[in-house]
Amino acid sequence: MIIDAHQHFWQYDPVRDAWITEEMQVIRKDFLPADLEPVLKANDVAGCVAVQADQSEAETDFLLRLAEENSFIKGVVGWVDLRAGNIKDRLEHYSQFPLLKGFRHIVQGEPDKNFLLREDFGKGIKALTEYDFTYDILVYPHQLPAVSEFVKKFSDHPLVIDHLAKPDFETGELKGWEQHIRNIARHKNVYCKLSGMVTEADMQNWKEEDFIPFLEVALEAFGPDRLMFGSDWPVCLLAAEYEQVIGIVKNFVSRLTAAEQQQIMGGNAVEFYKLN
Structure with a gap:
């Protein structure tokens, strides 16, 4: 069974969705379940x-x-203000929805590279633990030193790194990213999504081999029991069709055992997010 552990829906709003720039015309429209289900x-x-x-x-x-x-x-995976003074009240409210599995903050957009280490944010993460919610870590590579401290601080909380922390697939620069990823992966509560790759590469000229060195590091660091496939649809459409995106991961894991492939392509997402 394949589970896509990472995709988005929206009804396009030019003010709210200002991050979707002129160059991103292909995703400047609504993307709803009726669009994704046949895919x-x-x-x-x-x-x-x-x-x-x-x-x-x-x-x-x-x-x-x-x-x-x-x-x-x-x-x-929703959003709530994890820095709010009434965070427990908000989590109490959201705990009544069994389909809500966790939360995410767009930390990659925060100017403070140590945002994850803020005291008020940490209180919010601690509150998530009490309500059995997961947390998705969305960062750029320059924020990984803070992630290392963050995962050490919350070593019992289910955490997952989105999009392999967006390494530089275009230049193939591994060194700094790899060191941090290996360090973070030592914490067994941290998972990693094999997602969001094509839009961090040369979007018009990427090749499957661009991703292999990074996928090798992730597999070695996290093992097949803590990696998950995610498409990042519809953002991925800026650079590739869904079939191409899933194909990158399927081809990479094809040398693994059937059980390991099943873990990465769906089983780990079911376990991590406690999906029915």
């Missing part, structure tokens, strides 16, 4: 995890509504 079926994907793209509780509620109406959406 998943065509690729034998049984279900997906919908991840927040906007930092608002309205986004969380929107994704939950979609998940409740579409059984192939197996879980939601």
